[in-house]
């Protein structure tokens with residue numbers, strides 16, 4: 200399922216009547232099966248963009264189409280959008296409410312038309328995909344779980360519907376390195392299985408290491424977009440080059456200043472490791 204965003208703008212109105220332009224003339228497209236990161240400083244418009252993509256807010260200008268259909272047009276079938284798209288908002292763990300994990304995850308399947316057996320199979324699949332032992336977790340109260348476990352249950356509730364497109368707003372914020380890595384591997388696995396993934400994050404390393412394409416927002420404007428590696432290399436060349444640099448890029452810059460320029464250019468930690476290994480083996484390459 201393809202998404203096309205054309206000249207999208209959005210403003211929040213303050214109680215004083217003053218307007219905050221959260222998105223300004225943003226255009227991009229996302230192909231089916233892509234893994235796209237949304238990157239940018241706090242307040243740049245990531246969450247606003249996600250809410251617009253999910254059809255939860257009306258654009259002030261421009262258009263969002265999904266598979267060629269304007270999602271805000273009169274007569275557009277919103278329920279089909281909800282079926283195709285699963286959105287996991289930031290800190291979804293606060294949205295758990297059922298008495299058991301199984302009921303919570305099954306909630307979104309209520310009107311799916313699946314039989315009871317099919318629902319259980321889906322719930323089992325979703326919980327196992329999120330790394331749980333189904334029999335152990337199904338009857339537990341969500342309230343008794345740790346923060347990270349609650350978040351995985353909440354995500355299971357969204358993926359149980361098997362949406363073609365999964366949108367995550369800061370899914371790894373507040374997780375430990377192991378939890379972050381696990382989540383990114385899960386997202387990559389879902390993507391390999393055909394799900395389109397869109398993920399807003401402050402974590403440059405995660406975006407650099409896993410996404411295929413990147414959208415970069417700055418104060419509501421899309422300042423760059425394209426293949427992840429190319430975007431990171433371009434951002435590095437910007438005048439105030441602090442923005443968008445991964446840790447590996449920063450280390451490579453230090454090494455270059457100390458007369459050890461690595462080649463090809465480093466973006467991810469893996470790039471850095473293999474370039475250093477080549478260097479130490481005497482290969483150089485630069």
Ligand SMILES: Nc1ncnc2c1ncn2[C@@H]1O[C@H](COP(=O)(O)OP(=O)(O)OP(=O)(O)O)[C@@H](O)[C@H]1O
Pocket residue numbers: 211212213219220221239240241242243244245246247248
């Ligand atoms: N409900 C709201 N009412 C008024 N202004 C808002 C509202 N939500 C967001 N804004 C403003 O819109 C702009 C974009 O906010 P948004 O939440 O989309 O940014 P973000 O990139 O998701 O930030 P973060 O990284 O902190 O999550 C900010 O200037 C913010 O102050």
Ligand SMILES: [Mg+2]
Pocket residue numbers: 245246247368
């Ligand atoms: Mg946000």
